[in-house]
Amino acid sequence: MSIPESSFPGERVSSYDVTARLDTDYYAVFADLSDADRAAWDRAKAYVDEVRDRMVDAWDTADYPLDVARRMGELDLVVDGIDHPALTRLSPLAAGLVNMEISRGDGSLGTVLAVQGGLALRTLALFGSREQQDRWLVPLARCEVLGSFALTEPDHGSDSVSLETTARRDGDGWVLRGTKKWIGNGASGGVTFVWARVDDEGADEHGSVRCFLVEQETPGYVGTVIRGKASLRGIHQAHIVLDDARVPLDAVLPGARSFKDASTVLYSTRSGVAWSALGHATACYEAALAYAQQRVQFGKPLAKFQMVQERLTQMLEQLTAMQLYCRTMADLEAAGRLRPTQASLAKYHNTRAARRIASTARDLLGGNGILLENAVMQHMADIEAIHTYEGTESVQALLIGRDITGMSAFA
Numbered sequence: 001m002s003i004p005e006s007s008f009p010g011e012r013v014s015s016y017d018v019t020a021r022l023d024t025d026y027y028a029v030f031a032d033l034s035d036a037d038r039a040a041w042d043r044a045k046a047y048v049d050e051v052r053d054r055m056v057d058a059w060d061t062a063d064y065p066l067d068v069a070r071r072m073g074e075l076d077l078v079v080d081g082i083d084h085p086a087l088t089r090l091s092p093l094a095a096g097l098v099n100m101e102i103s104r105g106d107g108s109l110g111t112v113l114a115v116q117g118g119l120a121l122r123t124l125a126l127f128g129s130r131e132q133q134d135r136w137l138v139p140l141a142r143c144e145v146l147g148s149f150a151l152t153e154p155d156h157g158s159d160s161v162s163l164e165t166t167a168r169r170d171g172d173g174w175v176l177r178g179t180k181k182w183i184g185n186g187a188s189g190g191v192t193f194v195w196a197r198v199d200d201e202g203a204d205e206h207g208s209v210r211c212f213l214v215e216q217e218t219p220g221y222v223g224t225v226i227r228g229k230a231s232l233r234g235i236h237q238a239h240i241v242l243d244d245a246r247v248p249l250d251a252v253l254p255g256a257r258s259f260k261d262a263s264t265v266l267y268s269t270r271s272g273v274a275w276s277a278l279g280h281a282t283a284c285y286e287a288a289l290a291y292a293q294q295r296v297q298f299g300k301p302l303a304k305f306q307m308v309q310e311r312l313t314q315m316l317e318q319l320t321a322m323q324l325y326c327r328t329m330a331d332l333e334a335a336g337r338l339r340p341t342q343a344s345l346a347k348y349h350n351t352r353a354a355r356r357i358a359s360t361a362r363d364l365l366g367g368n369g370i371l372l373e374n375a376v377m378q379h380m381a382d383i384e385a386i387h388t389y390e391g392t393e394s395v396q397a398l399l400i401g402r403d404i405t406g407m408s409a410f411a
Helices: 035-061 066-074 092-105 107-127 130-141 259-294 306-334 340-364 366-370 376-388 393-405
Strands: 147-150 166-170 173-184 191-198 209-215 221-225 237-248
Touching: 035 066, 035 092, 035 107, 066 107, 092 107, 092 259, 092 306, 107 130, 107 147, 107 173, 107 191, 107 209, 107 259, 107 376, 147 173, 166 191, 173 191, 173 209, 191 237, 209 237, 209 259, 259 306, 259 340, 259 376, 306 340, 340 366, 340 376, 340 393, 366 376
Parallel strands: 147 191
Antiparallel strands: 166 173, 173 237, 191 209, 221 237
């Protein structure tokens, strides 16, 4: 690698090359990939290399470059392992590696993948009618139409089962009323899958939770971009107000009839968060390793100091454990044996480990660690978001605790 040098005293090196891909795999966890799995991973690598500089600028300015998101669809990268005859089939391992690689490049793009593929596309593929799928499935997969998944409300995050948005039957349509928050792509001009509670006293489904496909230009649908984020700044999340938004009767997804169905989607994306955390952690570890090899202090590279080698070893130990979690999880899913709480444990472990790795990397880079050009600070901030979404650390712990004890500690 070439390190730019300065001709002025006090600045022998003007910048460091710390964002190059090192393909860290100390235990050869991903050495035995099939040709198809490796091809998908390579496609994700090429995409990241193509758009990374754009996304650094977008993160800095809190801009959401929709053409970059659509490019992901053009390269067939958002199918997320969903099994449907109209979609390219990726194995669980290939889908995970794509998720990992895109997050290694940029966390906002990792969230685009999670929202567009993991949430919106999966909801339609699992629960949509034949007509809904014929119209929207391929355009969503290609990112020709952006999709969002509106479950979380301003008053209901971890307790999303208590959602208050209502759907009322009215003649030849449904009327939706309520609010949603933190909805990726919710103000990007596409479609939103809105989860709402049926308000129709006397009807059999009164009080049940249903999902509705809502085009964002529908009168009464108002999506406002949430400003002031310090994390995932290269994708827009929305605060949505549904002010008696009227949709046709066939806007309801026939296969989604309870909150359990929403949970099915969330369980699937939980494993994706574990892979995303691995991508972030990989970027931080590799940046720290490259920096330690290039940065000279007290007359020698940082990498020659015992304390630095110990820190790098600690980071590698955690990173390798994250890789093993993800590979085992993918193998279990491929065999049809992955349980929801196993995905929860992988998410619980990996986002916690990613935070530790990012913190150590930031510290090891010193003052240079806060510069966006060195990537670590951006990943560190983005990890905070994935640590929370798709179920907080505390919620994952309670899900796992209930599974291993047989006792529920949920209030």
